[in-house]
Amino acid sequence: MAILEVENLSVSFKRYTRGFKQVKSNVISSLSVEVEEGEIMAIVGASGSGKSLLAQAILGILPRNAIVSGGIKYGGEVLTPPRQRALCGREIALVPQSVNSLDPLMRVGEQVRTSVKSGNAAAAQKEVFERYHLDANVEKMYPFQLSGGMARRVLISTAMVSGARVIIADEPTPGLDERSVAEALKHLREFADSRCAVLLITHDIESALKIADRIAVFYAGTTVEISPVENFRGNGEELWHPFSKALWRALPQNGFVPIPGSQPHPDDLPSGCLFAPRCGMASAECGEALPDMRKLRNGSVRCIHAT
Numbered sequence: 001m002a003i004l005e006v007e008n009l010s011v012s013f014k015r016y017t018r019g020f021k022q023v024k025s026n027v028i029s030s031l032s033v034e035v036e037e038g039e040i041m042a043i044v045g046a047s048g049s050g051k052s053l054l055a056q057a058i059l060g061i062l063p064r065n066a067i068v069s070g071g072i073k074y075g076g077e078v079l080t081p082p083r084q085r086a087l088c089g090r091e092i093a094l095v096p097q098s099v100n101s102l103d104p105l106m107r108v109g110e111q112v113r114t115s116v117k118s119g120n121a122a123a124a125q126k127e128v129f130e131r132y133h134l135d136a137n138v139e140k141m142y143p144f145q146l147s148g149g150m151a152r153r154v155l156i157s158t159a160m161v162s163g164a165r166v167i168i169a170d171e172p173t174p175g176l177d178e179r180s181v182a183e184a185l186k187h188l189r190e191f192a193d194s195r196c197a198v199l200l201i202t203h204d205i206e207s208a209l210k211i212a213d214r215i216a217v218f219y220a221g222t223t224v225e226i227s228p229v230e231n232f233r234g235n236g237e238e239l240w241h242p243f244s245k246a247l248w249r250a251l252p253q254n255g256f257v258p259i260p261g262s263q264p265h266p267d268d269l270p271s272g273c274l275f276a277p278r279c280g281m282a283s284a285e286c287g288e289a290l291p292d293m294r295k296l297r298n299g300s301v302r303c304i305h306a307t
């Protein structure tokens with residue numbers, strides 16, 4: 001069963017240019033993605049493809065001027081703003097992308113303890129600090145006294161002690177040494193295995209492949225493909241979308257084959273398929289409408305030509 005479902009989500013911003021012309025910035029378009037109980041869904045894609053905004057939309061912490069349509073369900077029920085306020089930090093926890101998300105004026109031990117919603121907060125904080133190799137004296141420190149890696153481990157600790165059923169981890173590992181990366185990923189896997197679920201936003205496809213069940217590939221604010229991890233292998237012949245194939249082949253271990261062109265800016269999206277301007281398979285029909293996601297073998301793809 002899906003614990004968390006995002007259905008046809010679109011997010012845009014309106015802003016005015018210097019000539020007082022209004023521009024609509026479509027940062028997320030017709031996006032659907034879900035995560036099942038026991039599952040890790042990884043989200044990969046270029047910078048600016050809307051990954052963090054998706055996390056913010058789920059938690060109800062988008063900027064106030066965001067225009068949102070579509071639906072989000074948690075446990076089969078619509079996640080209305082009051083439910084978001086009630087559940088965020090309790091049932092759904094975020095590991096934010098920026099270490100600046102820590103409260104600069106609160107000692108980090110206290111920050112972790114306030115995230116514990118039931119049971120003995122002091123014991124839970126002590127235990128999680130040991131698990132993440134944070135010395136007992138770190139508890140009394142303020143965020144500015146932490147190294148980047150320590151701050152990152154504090155953020156992960158905060159989500160881990162919350163008792164949530166869903167963790168949305170937005171780039172949880174930058175700045176961590178190799179051992180800490182491996183441990184953090186292992187803990188996310190164990191967390192999902194205990195009838196919970198993880199949405200793992202990451203640039204690190206290699207790591208995602210080690211622990212995720214499925215991978216959603218983002219491009220210009222929407223999914224172009226959602227496929228099981230086992231499809232990410234070889235030459236990418238089992239990936240269905242041309243961008244997923246290109247992303248896969250651009251990895252260093254797959255020959256670093258670059259993709260010409262760049263992702264369109266949200267102020268100026270092409271009509272129709274968002275990848276068409278860079279796609280070798282594009283035809284006139286691709287420019288007509290944004291293709292729907294459709295099932296293809298063991299995955300789903302947003303491309304009319306994919307077979």
Ligand SMILES: Nc1ncnc2c1ncn2[C@@H]1O[C@H](COP(=O)(O)OP(=O)(O)OP(=O)(O)O)[C@@H](O)[C@H]1O
Pocket residue numbers: 013025027045046047048049050051052053054063097266
């Ligand atoms: N408050 C905002 N107003 C207008 N545009 C915004 C706002 N916040 C983000 N954007 C734009 O939305 C797009 C998606 O941003 P987002 O932070 O979700 O990308 P991302 O995929 O998380 O990127 P990264 O991998 O670099 O973290 C970007 O083009 C960004 O400039």
Ligand code: NI
Pocket residue numbers: 051052053097170
């Ligand atoms: Ni981001």
